[in-house]
Amino acid sequence: MMKRSACLIVVAASLASSSAIAADMVVKAPPAASASSAWDVAITGALMSDYNFRGITQSNHQPSAQVGVEPRYNFSSSLQGYVGVSGESIDFPNRAAAEMDLYGGIRPTFGKLTLDAGFWYYYYPDGQCFNGAVVGCLPSLPNGNVIKQDLSFYEWYAKAIYTVNDNFNFGTQIWYSPSVLNSGAPGIYYTGNVTLTAPTTWFTNGLGAYVSGDIGYWDLGRSDAFYGIAGTAFATGVPYKSYWNWDAGIAFTWRAITLDLRYYGTNLNKANCNVFTSDQNASGTTNVAPTNPGGLGSDWCGAAYIAKLSFATTINTFK
Numbered sequence: 001m002m003k004r005s006a007c008l009i010v011v012a013a014s015l016a017s018s019s020a021i022a023a024d025m026v027v028k029a030p031p032a033a034s035a036s037s038a039w040d041v042a043i044t045g046a047l048m049s050d051y052n053f054r055g056i057t058q059s060n061h062q063p064s065a066q067v068g069v070e071p072r073y074n075f076s077s078s079l080q081g082y083v084g085v086s087g088e089s090i091d092f093p094n095r096a097a098a099e100m101d102l103y104g105g106i107r108p109t110f111g112k113l114t115l116d117a118g119f120w121y122y123y124y125p126d127g128q129c130f131n132g133a134v135v136g137c138l139p140s141l142p143n144g145n146v147i148k149q150d151l152s153f154y155e156w157y158a159k160a161i162y163t164v165n166d167n168f169n170f171g172t173q174i175w176y177s178p179s180v181l182n183s184g185a186p187g188i189y190y191t192g193n194v195t196l197t198a199p200t201t202w203f204t205n206g207l208g209a210y211v212s213g214d215i216g217y218w219d220l221g222r223s224d225a226f227y228g229i230a231g232t233a234f235a236t237g238v239p240y241k242s243y244w245n246w247d248a249g250i251a252f253t254w255r256a257i258t259l260d261l262r263y264y265g266t267n268l269n270k271a272n273c274n275v276f277t278s279d280q281n282a283s284g285t286t287n288v289a290p291t292n293p294g295g296l297g298s299d300w301c302g303a304a305y306i307a308k309l310s311f312a313t314t315i316n317t318f319k
Contacts (some may be wrong), residue, residue: 019182025144040316042070044086048308051088052069054189054218055245056267056277058099066310068101080107082118093147093280094127105157116159120175122150131226144294145278148226151181155189169195184224185240191216206255213248220276227278229293238291241272243301256313270297277301 029151050057051064057062068086075081083104090099096251105118112188129137140146156179161171172192180187186301194213203209219241228235266273271287279298287297 005231008197037316038074040072040074040314042068042072042084042312042314044068044070044310044312046308048306048310048311050215050304050306051090052247052264052304052306054216055243055247055268055301056273057304058088058090058092060281061304062091062298064089071182072314078109081105082107088183090124092124092127092151093141093145093278094124094130094151096124096151099124112163114161116164117157118157119154120136121154122152127151134226141278141280143280143282143296145274145280145282145296146227147278148182150304153179153182167197167199168195180220180240183227183240184222184237185222188219188274189216190219208253209251210253211248211250213246215244215246218242229291232290233289234291234294238275241268241291242274243268243272256311256317258307258308258310258312260308260310263305264306264309266301268301270299270302271295274298274302 003262004141037277046066048064048066050279066086066088068084070082070084072080074083081104084101085103086101088099088101090096090190100123102123103118103120105116107114107116109115127147127149130139130141131137131146131148131149132139133146137146137149138241143299156177157173158177159171159173161169163169173190175187175189177187179185191214193212193214195210197210198208221241222236222239225236227238241270243266245264245266247262247264249260251260253259257310268276270282270284270285271289271292273288274282274287274296275291277298277300279296279300282296282298284297285295288295
């Protein structure tokens with residue numbers, strides 16, 4: 001029962017956490033017990049007080065919802081292939097309707113070591129362009145920020161997780177995009193995580209709990225000319241500030257349901273946060289920096305305390 005609960009916990013975290021909500025965790029491939037169970041489909045859903053991706057809100061610090069499905073095929077007891085789609089509600093400066101995550105990859109296992117490698121596409125439909133200096137765009141946002149119509153982009157990823165025992169695992173990941181948020185800036189994201197799961201003897205009636213923490217570093221490059229600052233050394237593009245982010249929290253589980261209470265933070269100041277996000281609600285004039293001459297400040301990258309209620313199961317669980 002402990003191993004099954006742990007699997008559901010990881011599935012819930014992987015498809016309803018920080019991504020893109022699903023992007024930054026590892027799922028262990030279950031064994032293919034028979035030909036009839038080689039195929040499976042994971043089903044997830046979540047409600048959260050804020051949608052946070054790598055330390056930055058994606059929902060303007062407002063509640064967000066997520067749903068997702070992930071068909072899987074177990075080629076063997078140690079190799080799983082998968083594709084998936086997940087949708088999240090967002091509040092972006094370009095007024096995109098939602099986030100749709102399309103992804104696929106393979107999950108080989110070697111004893112206690114699980115690997116995961118694949119491709120992830122973040123699709124943001126129905127956005128609008130805001131930039132008074134670009135023909136065909138609407139005027140700049142009321143606070144002066146500019147944003148592209150299409151923020152969709154993709155990443156390649158590789159993950160590894162080592163399960164020491166039923167109560168402890170740790171992992172690492174790397175993600176690469178040639179153009180983060182279609183900005184022209186390349187980005188490599190590195191992260192590590194640790195999870196401690198409470199012994200089953202601590203709880204009854206299917207209840208469980210775990211604590212976990214993550215630390216990541218996003219190495220970001222320079223944007224294209226759309227985000228350039230005319231008349232400055234950054235006319236052809238703005239260098240984004242690379243930054244650290246972290247989170248830590250406790251989660252309580254019951255069957256396929258998880259309640260996660262978590263703290264998120266970054267080392268981005270309000271000026272650099274504004275430059276990277278083009279936050280439509282950024283305000284003020286005192287956060288002046290070479291790449292942020294207007295002094296706008298954004299709180300999208302500041303400390304956040306988030307509650308998330310998620311559900312995760314697989315079709316074979318009911319067989």
